[in-house]
Amino acid sequence: MALKATADETANLIKRAKTDSDRRIVYDPERRPEVANLLLLAGLASGEDPAAIAEQIGDGGSGALKKHLTETLNEHLAPLRARRAELSRDPEVVRSTLRAGN
DSSP, rough: TTTTHHHHHHHHHHHHHOEEEEEEEOOOTTTOOOHHHHHHHHHHHHHHHHHHHHHHHHHGHHHHHHHHHHHOOOOOOHHHHHHHHHHOOOOOOOOOOOHHOO
């Protein structure tokens, strides 16, 4: 996912993410890698343990997991998106920062 994605674009990407047919959400990277990946992303964005997030969601299914991830990730990225929007209003700041970084 591109960091420049909007909140809506992020939500659409997460909605399309592959999961499995098991209703109960558990953190099991070996048997359920797709679900574990989404839980790990939610954990990284929130600072919570992926297994604890799985426990909270429980029988909510992949829809509840994706909703939780969307909210958590968009909340985590909101300050970065705001700063990016602020900086993009002045292209010279971006160019001078890139020149300084080279």
